[in-house]
Amino acid sequence: MGKLSLSRRGFLGGVGLAGFGAAAGAAAAAAATSEGTPRPSPLGDAVPFYGRYQAGIATPAQDRLAFAAFDVKTTSRAELVDLLRTWTAAAAAMTVGAAVPGDSTSLDAPPADTGEAMDLRPAGLTVTVGFGASLFDSRFGLAGKRPAALADIPHFPGDLIRPEISNGDIGVQACSNDPQVAFHAIRNLARLGRGTVALRWSQLGFGRTSSTGEGQATVRNLMGFKDGTRNIRGEERELLDRHVWVGGGTDQAWMRDGSYAVTRRIRMQIEAWDRDFLADQQDVIGRYKASGAPLGGHGEFDTPDFAATRADGEPVIPVDAHVRLASHEQNGDLRLLRRGYSFTDGIDPASGQLDAGLFFIAYQQDPRRQFVPLQRKLAQSDALNEYITHTSSAVFACPPGVPGKGDFWGQALFS
Amino acid sequence: MGKLSLSRRGFLGGVGLAGFGAAAGAAAAAAATSEGTPRPSPLGDAVPFYGRYQAGIATPAQDRLAFAAFDVKTTSRAELVDLLRTWTAAAAAMTVGAAVPGDSTSLDAPPADTGEAMDLRPAGLTVTVGFGASLFDSRFGLAGKRPAALADIPHFPGDLIRPEISNGDIGVQACSNDPQVAFHAIRNLARLGRGTVALRWSQLGFGRTSSTGEGQATVRNLMGFKDGTRNIRGEERELLDRHVWVGGGTDQAWMRDGSYAVTRRIRMQIEAWDRDFLADQQDVIGRYKASGAPLGGHGEFDTPDFAATRADGEPVIPVDAHVRLASHEQNGDLRLLRRGYSFTDGIDPASGQLDAGLFFIAYQQDPRRQFVPLQRKLAQSDALNEYITHTSSAVFACPPGVPGKGDFWGQALFS
Numbered sequence: 011m012g013k014l015s016l017s018r019r020g021f022l023g024g025v026g027l028a029g030f031g032a033a034a035g036a037a038a039a040a041a042a043t044s045e046g047t048p049r050p051s052p053l054g055d056a057v058p059f060y061g062r063y064q065a066g067i068a069t070p071a072q073d074r075l076a077f078a079a080f081d082v083k084t085t086s087r088a089e090l091v092d093l094l095r096t097w098t099a100a101a102a103a104m105t106v107g108a109a110v111p112g113d114s115t116s117l118d119a120p121p122a123d124t125g126e127a128m129d130l131r132p133a134g135l136t137v138t139v140g141f142g143a144s145l146f147d148s149r150f151g152l153a154g155k156r157p158a159a160l161a162d163i164p165h166f167p168g169d170l171i172r173p174e175i176s177n178g179d180i181g182v183q184a185c186s187n188d189p190q191v192a193f194h195a196i197r198n199l200a201r202l203g204r205g206t207v208a209l210r211w212s213q214l215g216f217g218r219t220s221s222t223g224e225g226q227a228t229v230r231n232l233m234g235f236k237d238g239t240r241n242i243r244g245e246e247r248e249l250l251d252r253h254v255w256v257g258g259g260t261d262q263a264w265m266r267d268g269s270y271a272v273t274r275r276i277r278m279q280i281e282a283w284d285r286d287f288l289a290d291q292q293d294v295i296g297r298y299k300a301s302g303a304p305l306g307g308h309g310e311f312d313t314p315d316f317a318a319t320r321a322d323g324e325p326v327i328p329v330d331a332h333v334r335l336a337s338h339e340q341n342g343d344l345r346l347l348r349r350g351y352s353f354t355d356g357i358d359p360a361s362g363q364l365d366a367g368l369f370f371i372a373y374q375q376d377p378r379r380q381f382v383p384l385q386r387k388l389a390q391s392d393a394l395n396e397y398i399t400h401t402s403s404a405v406f407a408c409p410p411g412v413p414g415k416g417d418f419w420g421q422a423l424f425s
Numbered sequence: 426m427g428k429l430s431l432s433r434r435g436f437l438g439g440v441g442l443a444g445f446g447a448a449a450g451a452a453a454a455a456a457a458t459s460e461g462t463p464r465p466s467p468l469g470d471a472v473p474f475y476g477r478y479q480a481g482i483a484t485p486a487q488d489r490l491a492f493a494a495f496d497v498k499t500t501s502r503a504e505l506v507d508l509l510r511t512w513t514a515a516a517a518a519m520t521v522g523a524a525v526p527g528d529s530t531s532l533d534a535p536p537a538d539t540g541e542a543m544d545l546r547p548a549g550l551t552v553t554v555g556f557g558a559s560l561f562d563s564r565f566g567l568a569g570k571r572p573a574a575l576a577d578i579p580h581f582p583g584d585l586i587r588p589e590i591s592n593g594d595i596g597v598q599a600c601s602n603d604p605q606v607a608f609h610a611i612r613n614l615a616r617l618g619r620g621t622v623a624l625r626w627s628q629l630g631f632g633r634t635s636s637t638g639e640g641q642a643t644v645r646n647l648m649g650f651k652d653g654t655r656n657i658r659g660e661e662r663e664l665l666d667r668h669v670w671v672g673g674g675t676d677q678a679w680m681r682d683g684s685y686a687v688t689r690r691i692r693m694q695i696e697a698w699d700r701d702f703l704a705d706q707q708d709v710i711g712r713y714k715a716s717g718a719p720l721g722g723h724g725e726f727d728t729p730d731f732a733a734t735r736a737d738g739e740p741v742i743p744v745d746a747h748v749r750l751a752s753h754e755q756n757g758d759l760r761l762l763r764r765g766y767s768f769t770d771g772i773d774p775a776s777g778q779l780d781a782g783l784f785f786i787a788y789q790q791d792p793r794r795q796f797v798p799l800q801r802k803l804a805q806s807d808a809l810n811e812y813i814t815h816t817s818s819a820v821f822a823c824p825p826g827v828p829g830k831g832d833f834w835g836q837a838l839f840s
Contacts, residue, residue, distance in 0.1 A: 115715075117704035124699055125649025125714055126767075129642060171783050174774070189604075189631045190645075193769050197647075197779065209779065212771050216604045227544060232603075232612075234540025235614050284539055284616050289532035299540055302528075340746075352541075354491075354608050356770070358590070364612065364624065 016085040047313050055187070056132035059105040061411040063255065063266055064419075066136030067347065067373050068244040071229075072185040075351040075369065076192035077180025077273065078200065079142070079404060080207040087150045091424050093206045094139075098418040099198055104191075124201065127196055133188035137195055137420045140406025145179045152280035155423055157262040159270055160407045166389035169400045175211040180404040181271065183371065185349070211402070213275060215351025215369045221407070228302060228310065231368050232352050233283055233397070235295050236302035239310055240337070242347045243413035253345045253380070254373050256410075264422035267410035269373045272381045275353070275402035280365035282389045294393040296331030306331060316340065330393040336384065346372040346380055362363050367398065377405055442530035456804075470602070471547035476826040478670065479834075481551030482684055482762065482788050483659040487600040490630035490766040490784065491575040491607040492497050492559070492688065493615065494593030494819060495622040502565045506620045506839050511556075511834040512614055513645050516552035517768030519606075525613050533758045539616065541609050548603035552610055554834045555686050555821025560594040570838055572677040574685055574791040575822045581804035584815045590626040596686065596821040598786065604629070626817070628690060630784045639677025640761045643725065645719060647767050648698055648812070650710050651717035654725055655752070657762045668760040668795070671825075679837035682825035690768070693782040698812045707764040707789070709808040719748060731755065751799065760794055761787040780815065792820055 011263040057065050069275055082090055101112045107130070112122025146156035165171070193214070199210055217229050230238040242249045251257065257266045261356060283291070296314065297304055304314035306326035318326040328333050338345045355365040374380040389395065410421045464599045467629035497505055515525045522545070527537025562569035582584070599610040608629070615624055632644050646652040657664045666672065671680045671695050698706070703714060711729065712719055721741040731749055733741040742749050753760045769781040789795040804810065 115703070117707075120700050121649070121703050121706075121714070123649075124647075124695070126647050128646045128649065128715065130647060190767065193647075193767075193781075195693070198548045199779075200779065201696070204696070208777055209772050212769075212779070214769055214771075220660055230543060232539075232541050232608075234536070234538075234543065280539070280612070281616070281619070285535050287533055288536050290528070291536075292532075299536070300543065352605065352608075352628055354627075356629075357624050362623055364615065364627070366608075366612075 019402055021074055036064040037366050044389050048157050055134050056106050057136050059102045059135055059137075059301035059412070060414050060417075062413075063411045064136075064138045064268070064408055065105070065129070065411070066138030066183055066185055067254065067269055067408070068250055069136050069185070070135075070244050071217055071238075072134045072136070072192075073187045073217060073348075074185065074189040074192045075211070075217065076184045076186075076189070076196045077215070077369065077371075078182050078184075078196045078212040079210040080180045080200070080203060081210045082145065082149070082179045082184070082207050084206045087147050087424070088225075089206050090150060091418075093203055094420055094424075095418045096202050097139070098250050098412055100196065100198060101139075102203055102412070104198065105132060105135050105137065107132040107135075124194065124198055130188055130191050130194075133183065133186045133307070135186040135190040135191050135195060137199075138271075138408060140181045140183075141423070142178050142181060142404065142406055144177060152423065155264065157260060157265050157407055159256075159260070159378055160263075161378055161382075163272065163377065163405050164382065164386075166385055168389055168395055169403070171403050172401055175213075175275065175402040177404045178210040180207065181273070181404060183271070183349075191215070196407060213353060213369050213402075215353045217351045231350065232278055232280055232354075232366055232405075233295070234290070234293075235297060235299055236310060237350055237368070238348060239297075239302055240333075242345055249345065250347070254347045255376055256375055265407055266421070268373070269347075269408050270377050271404075271406045272370075272372045272374070273402070273404045273406075274370040274375050274400050276368045276370050277365065277399045277401050279363075279397050279399070280366055281363050284293050286397075291330050292338070292398070293331060296327045296333030305331070314339075321340050326385065328393065330391050332388075332392050332394045335388055341387070344380055346374050346384070348372050372403060373408070381405075387403065430506055433707075441471070441710050445531070453541050458667045470549050471521050472549055472551050474517045474552075475832075477583050477682055477770045477828075478826045479551075479553045479683070479823055480520075480667065480826070481600055482764075482823070483549050483665055484549075484600070484765075485659050486632055486653075486764050487549045487551070487607075488602045489600065489607045489761055489766075490605070490629070490632065491601075491627070492610045492784065492786075493597050493611045493627040493652055495595045495615070495618060496598070497560065497564070497594045498620050498735050499621045500564050502839070504621050505565060506833075508618055509835055509839075510833040511527060511617050513827055515613060515617055516610065516764055517827070517830070519613065519752060520550050520552065522547040522550075525617070535699060537802065538684045539609065539613055543604050544770050545603055545609075546604050548606040550599065550601040550606050550610060552614075553598040553600075553686075555596045556821035556835065556838070557593050557596060557821055559592060561576055563648040567838065570679065571676060572822055574671075574675070574680075574681050574760030574793055574795075575820065577794055578687065578792065578818050578820050579797065579801075580798055581815070583804055583810055584818070586818050587816055590628075592818040592819045593625040595622065596688070596819060598764075600687070604631070615713075628768060628784050628817075630768045632766045632779070646765065647693055647695055647769075648706070648710070649780055650706075650712060650714055651725060652765055653763060654712075654717055655748075657760055664760065665762070669762045670754070671790055677723075679824060679835070682821060684762075684823050685792050686819075686821045686823050687785075687787045687789070688817070688819045688821075689785040689815050691783045691785050692780065692814045692816050694778075694812050694814070695781055696778050697770065699702070701812075708743050711742045711814070712747030720746070727818040729754075743808065745806050746811045747803075747807050750803055756799060759795055761799070763787050786824070796820075 109123035114121035114123045146152045159322040184192045186192040230234040302310035306318045358365040524538035529536035529538045561567045599607045601607040643651040717725035764786040773780040
């Protein structure tokens with residue numbers, strides 16, 4: 011398969027007269043399923059869409075994020091199911107770099123695909139869907155299907171959560187190495203959903219950057235510190251099974267092989283942070299800023315020595331350091347799979363300061379025993395709290411992967 | 426010079442103990458001046474900072490934009506000059522991938538550099554500065570130095586300009602192939618300016634994407650059309666001299682070899698656009714969506730045939746098509762150097778629709794005879810007006826390039 015066929019260029023060739031013959035081939039290639047950790051696909055930079063698990067969870071984090079939450083506007087269960095079918099087919103196509111299925115070449119109709127990703131490669135696109143607690147109200151007969159783990163996230167001390175950018179019936183995470191590809195995916199799903207769903211909130215983010223030239227080097231967040239050093243990696247299948255994928259013990263069989271996503275928009279008071287001394291910044295995080303090594307250690311991936319003390323008897327890693335409070339060693343082996351993306355949303359009119367920070371996404375088996383107790387502890391004691399504010403919160407039950415063509419997201423929930 | 430020295434990693438090595446020795450070498454390399462069009466620098470993906478013209482104007486557009494406008498808060502001319510000196514030195518350093526000058530390793534002080542670009546390459550960073558009309562009021566004794574070409578941009582039919590995200594005393598355009606590098610530049614300039622200037626507004630954008638795999642392929646805007654096909658290119662020196670660089674005829678000698686930047690945040694009603702038929706979309710733009718060829722033509726770079734008529738006698742390219750109204754053939758050879766970036770700023774709470782569009786930057790010799798008459802014509806007649814709204818407007822007088830180390834932006838204005 012030549013290079014050209016990796017791009018969307020072939021699908022709307024010439025001056026708008028070519029058909030979608032090429033797209034069929036690409037869609038067929040996407041049917042290759044992924045068991046466990048997604049592998050590099052034969053389509054160059056495409057990530058397999060179909061599989062046991064949804065892509066975009068254990069997939070190594072792409073560079074860019076476009077996240078959107080939707081509210082369902084129809085009260086028809088059939089319309090909702092139809093939309094999920096349509097969305098699934100569209101996501102499968104976009105994931106291999108094809109256009110949204112349908113006619114994009116008829117002159118006397120709106121093109122099925124909006125077109126801004128027409129010349130672009132798949133760019134590692136993943137589209138990951140989750141259902142919010144509000145979807146399980148009385149509208150669609152799903153009340154009895156709500157998993158106990160899909161509990162509302164409680165209020166934590168210091169939270170300044172804005173309801174209008176929180177929660178939602180359906181959450182969609184699009185990740186890609188190209189921001190235009192990620193945005194194109196969200197935009198086209200929003201468009202396909204018009205009349206059935208409405209956008210509730212959205213968030214763009216950027217992360218691992220292309221210019222490190224070092225592949226999987228740990229990205230720095232906007233505090234200037236490496237973030238994600240101790241994260242679960244896509245190839246750590248045993249850790250994924252233990253902490254991320256929903257197993258046989260779930261109260262709702264439709265969530266088996268799914269995962270729960272908690273999203274938090276974490277605004278950083280970066281102006282205050284920037285005035286802080288380097289020593290204090292390092293004590294707040296518990297790591298050296300330059301190397302990323304834990305305080306007292308030498309390499310980024312050294313295990314933090316939480317018992318080490320200085321000559322004056324104080325711990326080398328302070329008792330309220332973020333890395334200590336968040337560590338699995340200090341939390342009974344509690345772990346989360348994080349996909350954090352930096353955001354910058356212009357200037358906060360209230361303060362005149364940059365509205366920037368981290369859009370935190372954590373995948374887990376059960377937020378009630380993972381995110382919630384961990385965040386309760388952090389909200390109480392983390393030295394970082396002086397410099398951050400959580401302004402948005404959501405939790406979504408992400409169903410298992412779509413097995414193959416013709417299946418759809420959440421099929422088992424509606425059957 | 427090895428690969429590692431291209432990144433900022435060397436500048437804050439080890440566990441925070443290494444000095445800035447490496448930075449000195451990098452800064453020296455940046456002193457290589459650029460006459461005319463910036464050339465690829467010996468520092469890999471660094472664009473030369475010093476030169477006759479400011480970089481970031483004729484430089485081929487990088488992938489990402491961070492733009493900020495500042496208002497000056499001091500009334501001291503000396504403080505303003507000091508800041509421009511400091512900013513110039515910081516930009517020169519960041520442009521070669523070095524940290525902001527100063528001490529970033531002392532434990533008992535805030536680091537001079539915020540650190541989030543520490544491991545990243547220069548990534549083509551350019552920082553371009555311009556002065557708004559308001560800087561030439563009575564505060565700094567500059568009233569007599571205001572160029573006539575720095576006239577206020579008038580109101581055009583259909584404009585919905587929000588003053589709080591328009592104009593400003595100083596505009597700073599940071600472009601890079603890495604969003605974190607672009608943001609890092611703006612953030613560190615804002616930080617260095619604290620107390621002297623305050624952020625007024627900012628805008629992020631993305632453009633030419635990394636995944637086309639085709640180098641200088643024309644980027645598509647969020648309408649799905651190729652945008653910039655007929656733009657002036659960095660190597661077209663004769664066109665730059667004629668339309669972009671301020672020449673000897675200027676009323677203010679300090680602007681010689683400078684340029685005027687007009688910025689317009691153009692919101693697209695993309696939901697309405699997405700419902701439009703392909704034939705109508707193509708008639709509105711005057712090009713085929715897929716190929717980018719002008720209507721009636723075959724290749725993207727074909728010269729539009731504005732005289733061609735269909736069998737029914739109507740012009741092939743409609744009289745109100747954007748490409749016709751904006752063409753230099755139909756405007757007495759009027760041209761602009763455009764650097765447009767797509768933006769997506771979440772959801773407009775008023776409409777529930779995506780707040781997305783094009784952040785348009787145009788460089789030119791004199792907005793009074795370039796942008797203003799062109800926009801007056803477009804605002805009256807352009808078929809595109811049905812789908813766009815201008816929500817921010819600014820004009821900045823961008824001084825010539827900084828000749829060498831020790832010089833600063835706008836030096837001739839203040840001497």
